Amino acid sequence: MENSNQEREEVFSKSVKAGKRTYFFDVKKTKTNDYFLTITESKRIFESEEKVSYEKHKIFLYQEDFEKFLEGMKNAVDFVTEENPNFVPRSESRKESENSDFSF
Numbered sequence: 001m002e003n004s005n006q007e008r009e010e011v012f013s014k015s016v017k018a019g020k021r022t023y024f025f026d027v028k029k030t031k032t033n034d035y036f037l038t039i040t041e042s043k044r045i046f047e048s049e050e051k052v053s054y055e056k057h058k059i060f061l062y063q064e065d066f067e068k069f070l071e072g073m074k075n076a077v078d079f080v081t082e083e084n085p086n087f088v089p090r091s092e093s094r095k096e097s098e099n100s101d102f103s104f
Helices: 063-083 090-100
Strands: 009-018 021-029 035-046 052-062
Antiparallel strands (some): 021 035, 035 052
């Protein structure tokens, strides 16, 4: 019997730190050359001064579902931004603060 890790070759990996959380995007390939994505949210939990653990949640997303998943994600993000007009994505707020340092 083969090791299950050999059945899933990792072909791409990207981590994104976002506040107290880190998101991992890992693309893997099966023996039949099908791709799937695992999205892992990892959050550090301080149980005591000496003990730190991580709470993890994982989503498996298969290539045939990518388009519908992205559409649903876009719809959810659009809803949040429409319902909360004061919402400014961090990337935009950073660009504004970076640009404000320049004098012309």
